[in-house]
Amino acid sequence: MPRWLKYLAAACLAAFIAPAPGMAETVTLNVQYAWPSHKRFHDPLAEAFMKEHPDIKINYLAPAASYTDGQQRILRSAVTGNLPDVYYSGYNYLGELVHALAAKSEISDLSPLLTAEGADWVKANYSDAILNLGQVDGKQWAIPLTASTPIIYYNKDLLASVGANEEVLRTWEGIIGAAEKISDAGAADGMSYAVNEWGDDWLWQALILNSGGQIMNPDKTAVAFGDDSGKSAVTLIRRFVTETRMPFLDEDQAIQQFAAGKLGIYIGSTAEVRVMGDAIGGKFHFATAPYPAPLKGAGGLPVGGSGAVITATDPAKQKAAWEFVKFVTGPAGQKIVVLGSGYMPTNLETVKPGYLGNFYAEHKDWTTSLGQWPIAKPWFGYPGSSGPRIWDEQKAVLSQVMRGEVTPEAGLAGLVEVTARLAKSTN
Numbered sequence: 001m002p003r004w005l006k007y008l009a010a011a012c013l014a015a016f017i018a019p020a021p022g023m024a025e026t027v028t029l030n031v032q033y034a035w036p037s038h039k040r041f042h043d044p045l046a047e048a049f050m051k052e053h054p055d056i057k058i059n060y061l062a063p064a065a066s067y068t069d070g071q072q073r074i075l076r077s078a079v080t081g082n083l084p085d086v087y088y089s090g091y092n093y094l095g096e097l098v099h100a101l102a103a104k105s106e107i108s109d110l111s112p113l114l115t116a117e118g119a120d121w122v123k124a125n126y127s128d129a130i131l132n133l134g135q136v137d138g139k140q141w142a143i144p145l146t147a148s149t150p151i152i153y154y155n156k157d158l159l160a161s162v163g164a165n166e167e168v169l170r171t172w173e174g175i176i177g178a179a180e181k182i183s184d185a186g187a188a189d190g191m192s193y194a195v196n197e198w199g200d201d202w203l204w205q206a207l208i209l210n211s212g213g214q215i216m217n218p219d220k221t222a223v224a225f226g227d228d229s230g231k232s233a234v235t236l237i238r239r240f241v242t243e244t245r246m247p248f249l250d251e252d253q254a255i256q257q258f259a260a261g262k263l264g265i266y267i268g269s270t271a272e273v274r275v276m277g278d279a280i281g282g283k284f285h286f287a288t289a290p291y292p293a294p295l296k297g298a299g300g301l302p303v304g305g306s307g308a309v310i311t312a313t314d315p316a317k318q319k320a321a322w323e324f325v326k327f328v329t330g331p332a333g334q335k336i337v338v339l340g341s342g343y344m345p346t347n348l349e350t351v352k353p354g355y356l357g358n359f360y361a362e363h364k365d366w367t368t369s370l371g372q373w374p375i376a377k378p379w380f381g382y383p384g385s386s387g388p389r390i391w392d393e394q395k396a397v398l399s400q401v402m403r404g405e406v407t408p409e410a411g412l413a414g415l416v417e418v419t420a421r422l423a424k425s426t427n
Contacts, residue, residue, distance in 0.1 A: 041340025066199025085312035142307025179244035207233035270369035273342025
């Protein structure tokens with residue numbers, strides 16, 4: 001073939017491959033999320049978004065096992081220069097993430113993007129309480145995707161079999177008493193509160209806040225739960241074992257046990273309402289109830305979940321990532337998230353009749369967590385990069401307390417010591 005003909009063929013091929021004038025090139029976004037089970041709503045989110053935005057492709061990376069695992073992955077990726085374009089950070093790790101990435105401009109301040117959308121748009125979509133979950137040092141680094149407070153799942157049939165009803169679930173004393181009776185009957189275990197088996201410290205923090213305590217002082221220089229709130233918390237987790245013979249189950253095992261009708265009371269995330277309903281499939285009657293009333297009037301609950309952050313540095317990817325974040329935290333995206341899980345919606349429009357208003361009216365068990373917003377508090381994040389290490393050490397001590405290897409008093413002292421030491425090392 002003559003040389004000029006080869007050049008002509010190459011030019012024609014290039015013209016065929018190149019996008020036509022006015023046709024945008026496809027942008028691929030690598031997205032990282034935690035919890036493999038959340039694939040049930042992340043996949044539909046991507047599908048719905050790409051249908052509306054055919055010029056943007058969502059590529060999910062292998063999900064992290066937990067928010068703790070996700071945080072460790074993202075920090076390693078920052079070192080190797082291989083960050084995803086969008087990441088869903090657990091709220092308790094957001095501060096650490098921002099402080100690690102902002103200095104290198106590897107995470108986007110979303111405040112200007114919200115401003116560009118207009119104050120009316122922001123007000124219509126997000127409450128101040130929701131946006132606050134994604135703020136660090138006065139700037140908006142994340143838009144909340146998921147939000148939850150811990151709730152109680154209970155087997156109505158098992159509870160009735162021991163002469164109890166939902167009223168006993170209002171206090172820890174009532175829960176322990178009912179769970180003991182269920183265990184004594186022999187057909188099922190009484191309860192599960194997997195504080196030491198959880199992937200992070202969310203359920204542990206719930207016990208502290210519920211007792212009227214705090215994790216650290218306001219400037220994060222001293223541990224604050226060595227007081228009566230900590231004493232109440234460690235005393236309770238030991239009583240769960242000694243008085244109800246609570247089995248040592250992780251989250252997945254507890255859910256499976258409950259769904260099989262072999263567990264009377266399960267305390268965990270509202271994100272599992274969908275899973276529970278599907279797994280039980282009418283085998284028995286179950287319902288949800290609020291977390292027990294605060295042991296002191298000023299008690300609260302940590303808001304669990306994650307917020308979408310943009311870690312893309314390429315301008316085209318940043319623009320595409322913002323469109324994706326707006327969609328997944330918008331009313332259509334939040335409807336997908338909620339119906340695929342049980343999480344509370346983070347968008348104000350989602351609770352209206354056009355989206356989930358009618359659904360909530362007909363499915364009261366899905367609204368339990370929503371009723372706890374008045375006592376919702378931020379999920380505390382430790383200073384520096386100490387969070388994952390602190391939880392690794394804390395859960396080991398919590399296990400010792402629950403198994404009776406150390407007294408609750410000695411366990412609390414150990415929890416305070418290890419928390420103070422590791423928090424100080426990065427403060």
